[in-house]
Amino acid sequence: MTLIALLDGASVFVFALTGGLAASRAQLDIIGFLFFAALTAVGGGTVRDLLLDRTPFWIDRPSYLLIAASAAIVVFFTAHLVESRARWLTWFDAAALSVAVPAGLAAAYGTGVGSAVAIIMGVLTGTMGGLMRDVVANEVPMVLRQGELYVTAAFVGAASGVLLAPTLGLVAALSVTAAVTFLLRAGSLAFGWRLPVYKARPPRDRQS
Amino acid sequence: MTLIALLDGASVFVFALTGGLAASRAQLDIIGFLFFAALTAVGGGTVRDLLLDRTPFWIDRPSYLLIAASAAIVVFFTAHLVESRARWLTWFDAAALSVAVPAGLAAAYGTGVGSAVAIIMGVLTGTMGGLMRDVVANEVPMVLRQGELYVTAAFVGAASGVLLAPTLGLVAALSVTAAVTFLLRAGSLAFGWRLPVYKARPPRDRQS
Amino acid sequence: MTLIALLDGASVFVFALTGGLAASRAQLDIIGFLFFAALTAVGGGTVRDLLLDRTPFWIDRPSYLLIAASAAIVVFFTAHLVESRARWLTWFDAAALSVAVPAGLAAAYGTGVGSAVAIIMGVLTGTMGGLMRDVVANEVPMVLRQGELYVTAAFVGAASGVLLAPTLGLVAALSVTAAVTFLLRAGSLAFGWRLPVYKARPPRDRQS
Numbered sequence: 001m002t003l004i005a006l007l008d009g010a011s012v013f014v015f016a017l018t019g020g021l022a023a024s025r026a027q028l029d030i031i032g033f034l035f036f037a038a039l040t041a042v043g044g045g046t047v048r049d050l051l052l053d054r055t056p057f058w059i060d061r062p063s064y065l066l067i068a069a070s071a072a073i074v075v076f077f078t079a080h081l082v083e084s085r086a087r088w089l090t091w092f093d094a095a096a097l098s099v100a101v102p103a104g105l106a107a108a109y110g111t112g113v114g115s116a117v118a119i120i121m122g123v124l125t126g127t128m129g130g131l132m133r134d135v136v137a138n139e140v141p142m143v144l145r146q147g148e149l150y151v152t153a154a155f156v157g158a159a160s161g162v163l164l165a166p167t168l169g170l171v172a173a174l175s176v177t178a179a180v181t182f183l184l185r186a187g188s189l190a191f192g193w194r195l196p197v198y199k200a201r202p203p204r205d206r207q208s
Numbered sequence: 209m210t211l212i213a214l215l216d217g218a219s220v221f222v223f224a225l226t227g228g229l230a231a232s233r234a235q236l237d238i239i240g241f242l243f244f245a246a247l248t249a250v251g252g253g254t255v256r257d258l259l260l261d262r263t264p265f266w267i268d269r270p271s272y273l274l275i276a277a278s279a280a281i282v283v284f285f286t287a288h289l290v291e292s293r294a295r296w297l298t299w300f301d302a303a304a305l306s307v308a309v310p311a312g313l314a315a316a317y318g319t320g321v322g323s324a325v326a327i328i329m330g331v332l333t334g335t336m337g338g339l340m341r342d343v344v345a346n347e348v349p350m351v352l353r354q355g356e357l358y359v360t361a362a363f364v365g366a367a368s369g370v371l372l373a374p375t376l377g378l379v380a381a382l383s384v385t386a387a388v389t390f391l392l393r394a395g396s397l398a399f400g401w402r403l404p405v406y407k408a409r410p411p412r413d414r415q416s
Numbered sequence: 417m418t419l420i421a422l423l424d425g426a427s428v429f430v431f432a433l434t435g436g437l438a439a440s441r442a443q444l445d446i447i448g449f450l451f452f453a454a455l456t457a458v459g460g461g462t463v464r465d466l467l468l469d470r471t472p473f474w475i476d477r478p479s480y481l482l483i484a485a486s487a488a489i490v491v492f493f494t495a496h497l498v499e500s501r502a503r504w505l506t507w508f509d510a511a512a513l514s515v516a517v518p519a520g521l522a523a524a525y526g527t528g529v530g531s532a533v534a535i536i537m538g539v540l541t542g543t544m545g546g547l548m549r550d551v552v553a554n555e556v557p558m559v560l561r562q563g564e565l566y567v568t569a570a571f572v573g574a575a576s577g578v579l580l581a582p583t584l585g586l587v588a589a590l591s592v593t594a595a596v597t598f599l600l601r602a603g604s605l606a607f608g609w610r611l612p613v614y615k616a617r618p619p620r621d622r623q624s
Contacts, residue, residue, distance in 0.1 A: 024406045027354050029357075029404065031357075031360035032352075032360075033406070046259070053471065058325075076406065079406065116482075120454075123451075131552065144552075146442070146443050151448060198443050198445070235613050236614060237563075237568060237611035237612065239611065264467055266533075267468075267533050270533050344547065
């Protein structure tokens with residue numbers, strides 16, 4: 001329980017930083033920063049908790065909202081100092097993804113669901129907050145960026161943890177999940193690691 | 209309970225008007241009007257109810273759906289008469305926001321959550337229906353409009369109500385919430401009231 | 417129960433095909449295909465189950481996830497063979513809609529809700545998965561395509577089933593729902609059947 005709380009707390013803080021950065025790119029006011037920080041920070045875990053029929057984690061412990069709010073305030077007063085907000089957003093998002101995926105796994109294990117569902121919960125907890133941020137902010141969702149490992153990093157990380165949990169124990173397996181997720185995402189960003197994408201043929205008949 | 213029902217009913221009707229106006233701007237047919245009216249009208253309250261583990265309010269009382277449907281039909285046959293649909297949409301949305309925020313607060317108080325969570329429920333009930341409408345209709349979400357008080361109006365209104373409820377009683381506090389939310393939003397629309405936005409520096413590296 | 421499972425299974429498979437086609441249009445990798453296939457395939461039924469306070473159907477029976485995954489893999493290796501992916505996507509979506517609407521109705525009947533709510537559940541189960549797919553993939557949502565019957569097909573299909581269930585029995589009524597939904601949607605696509613849309617006057621004041 002404490003482990004979930006820690007992982008949730010860390011992912012809340014770092015996802016809230018990315019929400020604040022998205023708000024800074026949209027040039028919102030301080031309450032807009034709080035809104036995006038909170039949406040991004042608790043979005044993924046809330047989807048997970050609704051699906052697993054748990055009380056959303058921030059309703060049980062509203063202190064998570066304070067964590068998200070302080071991250072928003074930090075970004076509001078410091079984002080102009082950094083050189084490239086998109087770059088910071090991307091890397092913070094990678095860090096948050098890497099703690100949110102094991103947080104999702106841990107919560108799923110606590111409810112006794114099977115392996116496949118646990119993996120899904122890890123992926124959803126990791127990706128849904130950022131997806132909501134990007135859809136609401138009218139940015140291209142990270143899941144759509146071609147030639148980057150994003151959902152893939154979350155999926156392989158979650159699957160590694162589920163595979164290793166019986167032999168390593170839960171805590172060590174969750175660490176593996178975090179490490180694998182971050183390594184794949186970071187390697188993709190830094191070195192261009194990628195899976196083959198669907199054969200690029202120009203869509204002849206895109207209707208819009 | 210009756211108070212929540214009244215506030216929910218009023219916000220359902222006025223939000224449904226805005227959903228109908230969004231459908232008219234997208235030039236949909238009558239069922240498209242019903243779809244957008246219902247999505248906007250019950251979206252925020254449904255999110256609130258799912259988070260609080262209550263039965264969504266329109267499942268318990270399907271008459272809300274009739275309210276939303278009649279608003280959709282009214283708009284379908286009258287929207288061409290008005291001069292500026294975007295302007296009507298914005299002002300109806302302001303009115304709906306001002307009743308939906310206290311409706312969210314009232315529902316939250318009924319489940320015994322703390323102050324911070326109650327404020328969030330007020331803000332979510334007020335903003336989520338319109339956000340769904342704008343995201344699905346491919347309009348710029350109101351929460352992203354620079355230099356307007358929107359989430360801010362909902363937040364300050366909800367916080368005022370939570371602060372005053374112990375001394376004024378719930379009904380008076382909810383009236384304050386509605387009044388403060390509407391005044392801030394209307395002042396922002398009519399007189400340009402605003403908070404300082406994040407320092408406008410052109411984003412040098414927008415990736416899309 | 418078995419009937420719901422069958423309908424859910426069929427709609428999962430066909431919606432997953434459309435999710436895979438959307439992923440192919442966005443040129444994602446295989447995990448991107450799995451993500452979009454799963455989102456589209458279980459999105460509508462998950463919304464339905466959360467609203468009805470049922471355990472999401474794929475958590476109870478994770479084999480649905482395997483169905484979605486196999487559809488994603490099929491599309492990943494065959495989508496380049498087809499002439500017009502947008503056209504296949506549209507027609508598969510029509511087929512999936514036609515089985516998902518009765519699946520939603522059936523699930524709603526199982527929980528004892530009234531007629532209006534049952535119709536809504538049918539419409540939501542049919543449309544929400546595709547809507548999530550389109551919003552996340554940055555495609556124009558099918559619900560917004562002018563002059564096509566989409567929500568209308570789902571709505572009339574669901575309403576027919578609800579009207580006929582008392583006399584025909586549930587299984588026959590669900591077949592009527594599937595047939596009516598498909599006929600209206602297919603007639604709209606093939607022959608341009610449509611309802612009158614909102615009087616087309618150019619929006620003079622579109623703010624964006």
